[in-house]
Amino acid sequence: GGFLFLEDGIPIRPAGFCNVNNLFEINSEQASALEVVRGPASAQFGGNALHGVINSISFTRNESTQAAVEIGPYEYLQGRFSAGSDLFQLNANGSRSDGYRDDTGYDQYKVTSNLSTNHGKWKAVHTLSATRLNQETGGYVKGELAYEDATIRRTNPNPEAYRDATSLRIASHWNLVQNDWEWSVAPYLRRSDMEFRQHFLPGKPLETNDQTSFGALARVKGSATNTRWLVGAQVETMRGALSERQSQPTTGSAYLVGTRPEGTHYDYEISSFLMAAFYDLGWEIAENVELIHSMRLERLNYDYDNRHLDGNSRDDGTTCGFGGCLYTRPADREDRFTDVAGRIGIQWEAKPRLKLYALAGVGFRPPQATELYRLQSGQTVASLTSESLRSLEIGINTTKSKLDVDVSAYLESTNNLIFRDADGYNVSDGETRSRGIEADFAFHPNDVHTLALVATYAQHQYDFTRDASRGETIISGNDVDTAPRWLASAHWRARFKENATSEFELSHIGPHFINAANTAKYSGHTLLNWRGNWE
Numbered sequence: 001g002g003f004l005f006l007e008d009g010i011p012i013r014p015a016g017f018c019n020v021n022n023l024f025e026i027n028s029e030q031a032s033a034l035e036v037v038r039g040p041a042s043a044q045f046g047g048n049a050l051h052g053v054i055n056s057i058s059f060t061r062n063e064s065t066q067a068a069v070e071i072g073p074y075e076y077l078q079g080r081f082s083a084g085s086d087l088f089q090l091n092a093n094g095s096r097s098d099g100y101r102d103d104t105g106y107d108q109y110k111v112t113s114n115l116s117t118n119h120g121k122w123k124a125v126h127t128l129s130a131t132r133l134n135q136e137t138g139g140y141v142k143g144e145l146a147y148e149d150a151t152i153r154r155t156n157p158n159p160e161a162y163r164d165a166t167s168l169r170i171a172s173h174w175n176l177v178q179n180d181w182e183w184s185v186a187p188y189l190r191r192s193d194m195e196f197r198q199h200f201l202p203g204k205p206l207e208t209n210d211q212t213s214f215g216a217l218a219r220v221k222g223s224a225t226n227t228r229w230l231v232g233a234q235v236e237t238m239r240g241a242l243s244e245r246q247s248q249p250t251t252g253s254a255y256l257v258g259t260r261p262e263g264t265h266y267d268y269e270i271s272s273f274l275m276a277a278f279y280d281l282g283w284e285i286a287e288n289v290e291l292i293h294s295m296r297l298e299r300l301n302y303d304y305d306n307r308h309l310d311g312n313s314r315d316d317g318t319t320c321g322f323g324g325c326l327y328t329r330p331a332d333r334e335d336r337f338t339d340v341a342g343r344i345g346i347q348w349e350a351k352p353r354l355k356l357y358a359l360a361g362v363g364f365r366p367p368q369a370t371e372l373y374r375l376q377s378g379q380t381v382a383s384l385t386s387e388s389l390r391s392l393e394i395g396i397n398t399t400k401s402k403l404d405v406d407v408s409a410y411l412e413s414t415n416n417l418i419f420r421d422a423d424g425y426n427v428s429d430g431e432t433r434s435r436g437i438e439a440d441f442a443f444h445p446n447d448v449h450t451l452a453l454v455a456t457y458a459q460h461q462y463d464f465t466r467d468a469s470r471g472e473t474i475i476s477g478n479d480v481d482t483a484p485r486w487l488a489s490a491h492w493r494a495r496f497k498e499n500a501t502s503e504f505e506l507s508h509i510g511p512h513f514i515n516a517a518n519t520a521k522y523s524g525h526t527l528l529n530w531r532g533n534w535e
């Protein structure tokens with residue numbers, strides 16, 4: 001929930017129902033562009049944009065019919081098809097692979113389409129996106145440095161694990177240009193569902209979730225002497241459900257067996273309603289110098305309905321051993337979150353194709369539904385507040401005849417970080433601080449070759465001391481676990497003919513700690529990839 005994923009400017013999931021599965025639901029393979037906004041963007045896009053935004057643009061026009069096939073290791077195969085006219089576009093692809101490890105194959109299908117229509121002075125683009133994923137997932141290969149052992153690193157101790165997910169999104173983008181104002185209205189409808197065998201938990205329960213949501217996003221923008229402005233509003237409602245059921249006895253220690261019984265662990269429905277108003281202003285305070293200011297006010301309401309027994313008993317109401325079952329089902333309740341985000345900055349176009357900027361921002365992220373209502377260890381109420389983030393960024397962007405350069409440095413601090421403490425309770429009193437520098441270089445010596453380097457060095461550290469769940473200990477000043485200081489990739493792209501391209505990519509992930517106490521460390525890795533394309 002810390003990054004917001006958009007499709008044509010519309011969130012692909014409702015607020016409070018976001019997780020890593022968002023990544024499966026975008027047809028990035030056939031997007032006309034991918035826009036990236038770094039840092040807190042809540043003032044422009046809403047709560048889940050705490051750390052940044054990725055916007056997939058599906059509006060494309062290709063009046064020819066094209067088909068492509070891509071192959072790779074581990075029986076990887078992808079087929080792509082596109083067809084269109086000046087009014088209609090269809091993009092579709094299907095992928096399959098046997099997987100790097102035993103029984104870890106997948107099949108995935110994605111479709112995006114859009115249709116342009118005119119209605120008087122209004123122009124409209126109607127979009128449809130659908131995805132389906134059938135994935136056999138893999139269990140953990142255990143043992144120190146097990147990934148270096150060729151005899152076991154390709155094995156899968158949990159061949160029964162799987163994830164099946166589908167998504168559907170329909171939107172209609174209406175635009176009207178009248179005088180110096182541009183109006184836009186975009187109603188949308190979304191549906192997603194997933195089954196996931198949680199092989200990493202004792203008892204291997206099955207989790208199912210689904211959501212249906214609809215809403216509308218409206219904007220109007222214009223300009224006047226030395227100023228530009230945009231104001232807008234968003235409203236959406238969602239109804240979702242989440243359940244976890246275990247069909248077999250738990251094996252392991254007496255504690256695990258006594259606290260994770262067969263049957264339903266949790267089963268609830270949730271409704272949400274979101275309202276937001278926002279604006280974005282630009283004021284040219286001097287020649288080629290613009291002052292930027294944005295703000296968003298957002299209200300998110302949750303209505304939670306427990307469809308099982310309240311508390312942490314078994315299905316039949318009897319008490320588990322060791323003080324109760326692991327999962328606690330809160331009683332029906334409602335929660336409300338009102339948040340404000342803003343940003344202010346200045347950018348100076350010192351000369352043509354040379355821009356310097358500085359931005360300060362405040363972002364927020366309301367608690368996700370699972371953080372509020374999927375509780376453990378007898379916690380009956382999770383009294384959480386929205387995470388907040390403050391940031392400062394400075395940067396320079398320049399383009400020469402053959403060289404593009406983008407360099408930025410930033411400071412960030414996060415308050416009310418949501419995590420699970422040593423008692424197994426969801427709490428929101430954590431803090432982190434970050435600082436880093438990012439650089440993006442692209443060199444075009446001629447029309448054939450492009451050399452590119454993208455790199456970042458950052459320190460992400462805890463700013464509080466606390467015992468956490470699973471025996472973890474968070475110590476102020478320690479690096480946030482799984483956060484490498486170095487990330488980088490280098491690319492050599494070449495277009496030898498109009499229909500033949502080649503790209504070498506060197507990708508690096510630096511060493512990083514894998515526990516909060518910073519006592520266990522992964523040494524990092526560097527990968528070399530090659531891609532070729534012939535049309």
